[in-house]
Every structure is written in C-alpha cells, then in structure tokens.
Amino acid sequence: MKKTILALAVPALLAAGAANASISLYEEDGTKVELKGAVEVQYRLSGAEDAFGDNNNASGASTNDGQLRVDDGDLAIRITHSEDGENYAFGAIELRIGEDKRSNSVTNAAGDEIGTLDVNASGSGVGDVTNDGLYVGLGGNWGEVSFGRQAALIDDTGVSTEYELKDEAGVDFEDTDFDQLIKYKFNGEGYWFGASYNISQDGDNGASSEELFELAAGVNIIDSLELRGFYGDLDNASQRTGTNGNNVSEDATGWDVELAYTEGPFYVGMLYGNFENTDAVNGVTSDRDTFELAGSYTVGKGKFGAGFAIDEDDKANRDATSYYVNYGYNILENCKVYTEIGFEDVEANNGAGDWDGVGYVAGIELKF
Template identity: 25%
Template sequence: MKKTLLATAIAGALGASAAAQAATVYDQDGTRLDIYGRIAMGIAGGGPEYDSNNNYERNSAEFVDVFSRLGLRMSHEVSSDLTAFGHVEWRFRGDERTGGGRTSDTDFSGFSETRQSYIGLRSNTFGTFQAGNFDAFYKDAVTAPFDVYIDQGLEFQGHPIQSRGDSIGYITPDLSGFQAFLQAKHYSSRGTNPSEPGQEDNSEIATQGGVKYELEGLRLALGYVDDRDGRAGGSGEMIWGATASYAFNDNFSARLGYETRGNNDDQLAAGGNAADYAGFDTWGLGMTYALGQWAFNADVYRISVDNEDPDNGWDDRTAWALGSYYKLSNNFDVFAELFQGDQPDVTIGSGGIDTADGDDMYYLVGARYHF
C-alpha cells in the first residue's frame, strides 16, 4: 500500500498516468501495441531575467505548451520469460501552428523532438537490456523521488544527463528488492575531419551506474555519472548521488537526497566557466501529500558551490518548489507550480553596467488531457 502512494504521487505530477490511459491498438498472440499521449497547455512567467549564456531575456507571462507528447509502446512475448519491446515518443508544440521555430505562421513541421526511441529485451530471470534514445538510468533510479514537478523544481540531475541517444543499458532483475543498473553513451567522431593526418580519435564513452533497494514504503538509491567533457560536453568530473524516500502511510511520503561533483582544476585554470567545471554539494528535502483527487509537492534544496562566481550566476543558494495538482477525471487534471531558484543577479553587457535579476519567482498554471 505504501509503495502505491509514492508511485501515484509521481505519476500525478509527471503525467505518467498516461500509461494507464493508453489505448491498446492491437493485442493478440503475445504481440501488443499501445498508443498514448497528452495535450497540455498553461501560462508561465517569472524566473531569471537571463538565459544560460547570461544574455538578458524578458520573463513576462506567456501562453505555453506544457510538454505535450504522443507515444507508442510495443511488445512481443518471445517466451514465458522473455519479452521483446520497443518504445517511441514524440514531443509536439500544442500551443501554436509552428513546429518549433516560431518564425513563420506557415511552418507545419509538427513534431519538435523525438523524446524516446529504443528497443530491448526483458527477462524476469536475466534482467533488461535496451539500446537507443532513452532517459538516464541515473535519473530513473537515483533522482526519481525528486522528479515530481511538471516543469521546474528538480535541482538534481535530470533525464538528459549523459543519455538520450546512442546509449545502451542493462538493469538486473529484482533480487529481493535490490536492482543494479549500468548505462553507456557513445560519442562518436566518425565522419568528422581531423585537423591533421594521424590526429587521435576523440570518440568518448560516458557511463553511469548504481543500485537501488525497495521494501514496502522504503526506497534507497545510490549512483554515479561519469560526466565526461570533450565531445560529451560535461564537467569532466564524476557526479555522485544518493536518495532515500519513505511512504509513512497512504497519504504522506518524504524524501532526502544528496549530490556532489568535484572541481575540474585543469579546465578552471584554463579559464573555463565555474558553472561548467566547478564542484558543488546539493542537499534536497521534500514531501508529497495526497488526499482524494488532490496531490501536493514541496521541496527545498541547499546548493553549496566551489569557486564562487556570482557575477556569472554561480553562487551558494537555497532553492524551493511547490506544486498542487487536482484530477477532474482520470483523463483531465489541472495544476499550479512555483519555483524559486534563488539565482544571483548577473551583470549584462560589455560595460557591466546593466543588471539582470535572477531572483524572480517562476510560476506555471495549466491543464492536461491524457489519452
């Protein structure tokens, strides 16, 4: 019963209830095809007045698409213990006619992203192997208890971290509550032209792995990400994380998490941005309360950073997030979320005379229809 609460709360926030609403198109002789999706609209506003490159940007209210998507799940029973499966999911912009560029009212490109596309084999005896484009196993196993917000509010690593494309992964079967995972993403240099003959191949493989344990309402997880730089575009340092969550009853669950990264001293000495290469320690504490058709999330984070650079948005901070969700029906829900990232103000422009506010509260309100 207690495990059901945590799963239900996460599903309510992330729209994972789409799985329950999926329509079975075909199911015969062990072969099954489901179609699912959601159309989501909202109004968003606030947040920092600067982007990831410290360029000034307006943060006024806007009518937005809230991660609408369409997906297919496929499976075939090879034997009583082995199932072959496939999964593909697309994102589309549901709030306007353009496909993603907003540059032309005659752009009907439709889908804006292939969000998931992978195949694999699943066995209760030998575990699961899959390959393609999918969410980071680290997120699914370690930071998932905190990934309960529709948009902003997760200060730990999310689904793209050294994942999403050209990846393979393995998850062990459930061993009395224990499961281990290992994933690798390949960054290839095939087809690129070296600057000179004989130059070393700069292909890279970034791995991540860990273990989780579940028993009734208790969930523990520990993992790492080899956040390689170079073609992988990471920090060049290992990221380590651990989370614990517990469902006290059918209405209330709490979560605690920690994540850390070391300094990449070589890149910092060469003039690299502190936000990209400096170390940090992040603590998170949160809770979910569900009652009837309502669900509520509340989380607070303390982020302590090395090599502080507040002028470029890299400083110690305390962030928090709140979310409320109401299910009008099994297919339709409404939501409201707040996020205060506590980002420092930064200087904008070559003269350093303009200041962009990083402390504006972000808000999102809207509704979703699942099918």
C-alpha cells in the same frame, strides 16, 4: 483473416478507458502494440524571468509577463513480442512534439553566468516533431537490455514534488539522453539495479563524442522506505573548443543518494549529491553539493506538495536555493490541473551576481 494494427487502432482509441496507463492497439499471438502520450500546457512566469525581465543578455528571452507555453507533447509506441511468455523482444519509438526545452545563460556586466532563461519562453514551442527515443532490446526474468537512442538511468534521479519551478538548484546531470546507449536494468523483489554505457565515436578532427558510464541501484529498507543511488561519468571531447581551435575534453561526474518514504497519502523524499565539471584547460570549473527535501499529501483527488533544494558551489562561487509549494487536482482520471508558486535565491560572484525572483505557473496535463 487477422485484423491489421491500423484496423484495430481507431476503435481501441475510442474505447480506451481514462484509467489506462497506455492504450493497447494490438495484442495477438504474443505480439502487443501499445500507444501512450501526454499533452501539457501552462501559463508560466519563472523566477529568472521575474528577476531580469527585458534586462538580460539571453537572446530571445521573454519579458517579465507570464506566457502561455507548451511544456509537454509526447507520443510513444512500444512493440513487445514473446513466444514462451517469459522471454521477449521489444522496441519503441518516442516523439517529442512542439516543445522547446533550450535555455540561454543570463550574465552580469562582467560576463559571469548568474541565471538561465528559456530561449522560447514567450511562445508555445517551435512546432517541430523530434525523435528522442528509438531503441530495441531483449528482456526476461533475468532483466532487460536495450540498445539505441534512449534516456539514461540518471534521468530518473530526484525526489522533488515540483511541477515546474525549481530551476536554479537541485539535481542536474550534464545530459540524460543519448543516441548510442546500451542499458541494462533488473527488477527484483524489493530491489533493482542497472548500468549503461554510451559508445563514443571519434570524428574527423580527432575529437570523441559523448561517452557515458553510469550505475544505479535501489532497495526497499522497509515496505514504505526506499534507498537508491545514482552515479554517472560523462566525457565529451567535442563539447568545447580551445583557443587554438582544438576541441577541449570536458568531463562531468555526478552522484546522489536518495531516501523516499511513501505511506498512504504521505510522501517524503530527501537526497544529497555532488556534481563536478572539469575541462582540460581550466581544470575543475564547478564542484557543486546539492541537498533536496520534498513532501506531498494526497486528499481525495487533490495533492498538496512543497519542497526546497540547496546548491553550494565554492569552485564556481555560486550558491542557489529554490523553494516551491503547489497543488494539483485530478478533474478526470488522467487529466490534472495544477498551480505552483516558486522562489529562486542566487548568491554569486561575491555579490555581483546576486538575484532573486518569484515565479508562478498554472497548467493542465492530459495523459493516456
């Protein structure tokens, strides 16, 4: 009689080595069930919290004291089945546990947005369990296609080495998680490419939900240097409401080009991109150019990192720069402690929205 997944799960969890990227719960007759997750807790003060403290218009924001918070609580199960060893079917369930990633805008006396603060920065999450991934797909030597609730390709953008403190500048697509996403990706020898589309639905009021089209690709110019690029176009007619009560279509378009160099203990990454927001009433509301440079150096079980990001948005009359420096150390194979200091500098609204702040974070993360 074959063992059940439940019967195998407990001893697999106990016997799994710390070096495993995931835990194999069951593997027999071409079927494999894997479990993986992460837990991360921080003591943190952001640059915006340092700058504004209690003097802000963001409901629920913290004081300018550091707070202990849950930054990451993830659990995922992936099932793969193959009969010929080449083509396969797969499915995944991904849960986010006890996190609160929402933020509110900080505004000046004129009502202009000049920064952001966590809604629940003073606590460690709401304790909710949220399903942020539920998808199925098919794969083989021709690539992989998946359907359902999942992260878009643009979720992988970025070259930075920061842990937490790069809030006001840098790559920022409007949304990266979708419920009706069809995604294709192919990994070749020294290159990869992909595309996805999120299906839009018309509601009773005639407004369409999120519609996304994206492309992404990467190629190894040399063994240590990868060139990659991302493009995304998001249209959401239900995003905003006009003065007459009708929904106003809002479009967000973004792209970036990245270079990443990795050689032994050295890493250097650089990117340039543009992100534009447009709505049917006000036209182009933001047209932001972004530049990032980051690097790291690994010594034994420790890694030093540093970088900065610059945003220039003439349309929104807002420029921002984020700097950070950090150090992380693997006390165990899959358990890391880290600390980071960051500096935010924002110039907005012809001086009315200027501010700067210093943030710090110390955290511990466990993955399996």
